[in-house]
Amino acid sequence: MTNHEQMWEELGLDVDLHKELIKSIDHTFNQTVGAQNERPASMAYFDRVLHESHGGRVAELIEARKNGKKFVGTFCIYVPDEIAMAADAIPVALCGGTQFSIPYGEKMFPRNICPLVKSTFGMALSKTCPYGPIKDLGVGETTCDAKKKAWDVVNFYVMEVPQKKSDLDLKLWRQAVADFKSRIEELTGMKVTAHRLTQTIDIMNDKRRALQKLNEFRKLDPPPISGLDALVIMQAAFNDEPTRFTEHLTELNNELDDRVKKGISPFKKGTKRIMISGCPSVMGNWKVHSLIEKSDAAIVVDETCTGTRYFSNLVEDGVADLEKQLDALAERYMKIDCACFSPNNERMETIEKIVDDHTVDGVVQYILQYCHGYNVEAIRVARILNKRKIPNIKLETDYSEEDMGQLRTRIDAFLEQL
Amino acid sequence: MTNHEQMWEELGLDVDLHKELIKSIDHTFNQTVGAQNERPASMAYFDRVLHESHGGRVAELIEARKNGKKFVGTFCIYVPDEIAMAADAIPVALCGGTQFSIPYGEKMFPRNICPLVKSTFGMALSKTCPYGPIKDLGVGETTCDAKKKAWDVVNFYVMEVPQKKSDLDLKLWRQAVADFKSRIEELTGMKVTAHRLTQTIDIMNDKRRALQKLNEFRKLDPPPISGLDALVIMQAAFNDEPTRFTEHLTELNNELDDRVKKGISPFKKGTKRIMISGCPSVMGNWKVHSLIEKSDAAIVVDETCTGTRYFSNLVEDGVADLEKQLDALAERYMKIDCACFSPNNERMETIEKIVDDHTVDGVVQYILQYCHGYNVEAIRVARILNKRKIPNIKLETDYSEEDMGQLRTRIDAFLEQL
Numbered sequence: 069m070t071n072h073e074q075m076w077e078e079l080g081l082d083v084d085l086h087k088e089l090i091k092s093i094d095h096t097f098n099q100t101v102g103a104q105n106e107r108p109a110s111m112a113y114f115d116r117v118l119h120e121s122h123g124g125r126v127a128e129l130i131e132a133r134k135n136g137k138k139f140v141g142t143f144c145i146y147v148p149d150e151i152a153m154a155a156d157a158i159p160v161a162l163c164g165g166t167q168f169s170i171p172y173g174e175k176m177f178p179r180n181i182c183p184l185v186k187s188t189f190g191m192a193l194s195k196t197c198p199y200g201p202i203k204d205l206g207v208g209e210t211t212c213d214a215k216k217k218a219w220d221v222v223n224f225y226v227m228e229v230p231q232k233k234s235d236l237d238l239k240l241w242r243q244a245v246a247d248f249k250s251r252i253e254e255l256t257g258m259k260v261t262a263h264r265l266t267q268t269i270d271i272m273n274d275k276r277r278a279l280q281k282l283n284e285f286r287k288l289d290p291p292p293i294s295g296l297d298a299l300v301i302m303q304a305a306f307n308d309e310p311t312r313f314t315e316h317l318t319e320l321n322n323e324l325d326d327r328v329k330k331g332i333s334p335f336k337k338g339t340k341r342i343m344i345s346g347c348p349s350v351m352g353n354w355k356v357h358s359l360i361e362k363s364d365a366a367i368v369v370d371e372t373c374t375g376t377r378y379f380s381n382l383v384e385d386g387v388a389d390l391e392k393q394l395d396a397l398a399e400r401y402m403k404i405d406c407a408c409f410s411p412n413n414e415r416m417e418t419i420e421k422i423v424d425d426h427t428v429d430g431v432v433q434y435i436l437q438y439c440h441g442y443n444v445e446a447i448r449v450a451r452i453l454n455k456r457k458i459p460n461i462k463l464e465t466d467y468s469e470e471d472m473g474q475l476r477t478r479i480d481a482f483l484e485q486l
Numbered sequence: 487m488t489n490h491e492q493m494w495e496e497l498g499l500d501v502d503l504h505k506e507l508i509k510s511i512d513h514t515f516n517q518t519v520g521a522q523n524e525r526p527a528s529m530a531y532f533d534r535v536l537h538e539s540h541g542g543r544v545a546e547l548i549e550a551r552k553n554g555k556k557f558v559g560t561f562c563i564y565v566p567d568e569i570a571m572a573a574d575a576i577p578v579a580l581c582g583g584t585q586f587s588i589p590y591g592e593k594m595f596p597r598n599i600c601p602l603v604k605s606t607f608g609m610a611l612s613k614t615c616p617y618g619p620i621k622d623l624g625v626g627e628t629t630c631d632a633k634k635k636a637w638d639v640v641n642f643y644v645m646e647v648p649q650k651k652s653d654l655d656l657k658l659w660r661q662a663v664a665d666f667k668s669r670i671e672e673l674t675g676m677k678v679t680a681h682r683l684t685q686t687i688d689i690m691n692d693k694r695r696a697l698q699k700l701n702e703f704r705k706l707d708p709p710p711i712s713g714l715d716a717l718v719i720m721q722a723a724f725n726d727e728p729t730r731f732t733e734h735l736t737e738l739n740n741e742l743d744d745r746v747k748k749g750i751s752p753f754k755k756g757t758k759r760i761m762i763s764g765c766p767s768v769m770g771n772w773k774v775h776s777l778i779e780k781s782d783a784a785i786v787v788d789e790t791c792t793g794t795r796y797f798s799n800l801v802e803d804g805v806a807d808l809e810k811q812l813d814a815l816a817e818r819y820m821k822i823d824c825a826c827f828s829p830n831n832e833r834m835e836t837i838e839k840i841v842d843d844h845t846v847d848g849v850v851q852y853i854l855q856y857c858h859g860y861n862v863e864a865i866r867v868a869r870i871l872n873k874r875k876i877p878n879i880k881l882e883t884d885y886s887e888e889d890m891g892q893l894r895t896r897i898d899a900f901l902e903q904l
Contacts (some may be wrong), residue, residue, distance in 0.1 A: 177865070178862065228655070
């Protein structure tokens with residue numbers, strides 16, 4: 069990371085503690101992402117995005133704010149970036165994936181809620197999050213109990229994601245989308261117009277198309293990229309400026325094209341193909357992906373919020389009317405099949421399709437500790453996988469390194485049966 | 487408990503294991519409820535309701551089903567009993583409060599979800615729940631992640647409780663109420679009419695009035711009834727036939743009137759007055775109430791679903807039109823201030839009011855382990871109590887006896903500071 073000490077000082081961070089945080093994340097990165105072989109050269113950019121997430125990216129946001137832009141911190145892939153961007157706001161995901169800040173989060177929040185929530189608020193509470201001080205608005209949603217109640221405590225704006233998918237639920241969600249637009253307009257003083265929304269829908273659809281293309285490469289045997297690198301790209305997607313991100317992802321996709329032709333891959337043909345299913349792995353969290361691939365299996369798809377749930381389905385474009393654009397946005401985001409829905413048959417169908425499309429040999433249900441939603445839904449997921457005789461295992465874990473030995477043993481035993 | 491062995495056999499229960507369950511509950515009951523002094527004579531009825539919950543009450547339901555009635559198992563105080571009853575169904579809460587069945591629940595469900603869910607499903611999975619085999623419909627709702635996802639697994643009918651209180655949310659809930667009516671009508675083949683609904687609204691309002699009256703007695707110093715006995719009455723309320731229940735509660739209230747005149751109470755005047763706030767304590771679960779009162783404090787109010795949340799607010803009566811009755815029902819039930827709402831300012835206001843009305847000296851936030859909703863909301867509750875300088879403590883616990891020593895120590899230390 070470039071030296072941004074003065075900036076952190078000015079933001080009121082605990083600079084010494086922040087140094088320790090960065091050192092801790094760098095250490096984990098080097099042990100996992102950095103320890104891989106045969107990485108595509110274009111991954112250098114995405115590594116840099118991660119490394120500059122507390123440095124260059126923050127400097128960029130500070131600069132943008134000086135030029136009148138507003139910075140909106142988000143948490144969940146239900147928040148429509150297109151709308152924020154159309155009103156001249158810059159949305160960036162705030163999710164924390166590091167163990168380092170968790171003890172600080174636990175000073176305010178219960179110990180037995182999910183590590184993602186504790187890690188994120190732990191950074192804020194320990195003054196090691198550079199985004200907190202420059203945040204003009206925090207946007208939460210109602211997708212799980214722990215987050216839903218946390219917004220109350222930290223005073224975030226809350227979008228209501230319904231829990232079923234009836235017409236009236238869609239209407240409720242459509243209203244939440246419209247209310248979000250009003251709130252953002254109020255924040256920036258800019259009106260969201262059809263013209264601007266056309267542009268931002270294109271930007272985000274282009275980003276999704278590039279991610280979908282990346283996902284196509286992962287269907288090959290062997291895939292030309294590791295699952296851990298694909299995860300790094302997803303983590304960068306949550307932080308980076310989207311147009312720039314898409315350009316670099318396109319470059320990487322071209323390189324992957326080339327690698328396929330030349331037969332270059334981190335894996336041998338016939339390597340066991342794993343799907344990760346369940347909870348997101350946000351920046352700082354490479355633990356389970358790394359463990360699995362170090363055990364000589366290939367993660368070929370992530371059925372998670374840092375995977376297919378983020379980039380599946382485009383927003384209908386070519387719609388010139390503002391209200392219809394909002395309809396299209398509401399419709400696209402409502403297709404995300406989070407475990408927050410009851411029932412969640414759509415997710416079951418998605419899983420069956422992905423398992424076929426990516427020729428999956430085994431499924432790892434990845435559950436962030438205390439995430440009741442995905443943890444209980446895992447029963448249903450296991451049922452449909454068992455019915456199709458696809459081996460599957462549930463790994464419930466947090467961000468700590470304490471259970472790594474145990475996880476490795478379980479993963480190895482699982483891979484042996486494939 | 488009367489001998490109902492043949493009935494349990496016919497229901498397909500594991501009769502031997504069921505005997506052990508009953509023995510275990512009886513043991514806990516005797517150690518807690520039964521160990522009290524100066525109990526009102528009329529408590530005998532409510533004790534009997536609890537003791538006959540797997541016996542006489544089940545026999546009664548079997549008899550009613552033979553006469554064409556349908557039995558509806560519910561879980562949550564958002565399910566409007568009035569509607570079920572108006573279509574000739576009998577709603578009974580299925581919530582489990584016993585440690586005994588938890589290991590069986592954990593065979594299917596994650597260990598780290600709330601004991602109430604695990605206890606309930608554990609009874610079903612271990613064939614010790616007599617209600618499962620006679621249930622014509624199970625009705626769940628969307629108030630927390632663990633329950634919401636459990637319904638998917640066990641195939642319950644699900645009412646969507648919204649997460650905010652906008653006009654559109656109320657509309658969504660109103661629709662859920664109407665859909666529930668249709669589902670119940672389909673089940674019983676009976677139409678819900680305005681005439682029948684008038685009757686059942688009266689029945690349930692009478693029940694609430696009697697519970698409100700009981701709650702008034704608890705405002706006195708000393709209260710003429712223990713918090714543990716008041717809890718037993720609430721637990722009976724979830725199981726008993728409502729008209730019969732109200733008759734017996736009226737009798738008890740009359741006795742309490744008399745006790746007040748005569749100065750009879752389980753407590754001395756000036757006994758420290760505790761409010762329990764947070765999660766419900768359902769049948770089988772007397773642990774924390776008993777510990778607190780054994781430490782010479784009086785629980786004078788329960789701000790829980792087995793307390794004020796259940797009986798506050800009547801349904802508007804005297805409405806002759808069916809649609810308007812459904813409006814009134816939707817409105818009344820939406821006033822319940824469960825932690826599932828974001829934000830939940832109504833609950834904060836309620837707590838401030840109750841603390842005054844009951845002259846509360848200290849608040850015990852009672853959190854069922856892994857209940858993220860009440861656990862995270864506890865931060866806000868503590869803030870408003872601290873602001874008013876009302877001592878408060880958070881006790882997070884399950885149904886086991888393992889932490890009783892530790893709880894006792896914490897409770898004693900807390901009471902000393904009052």
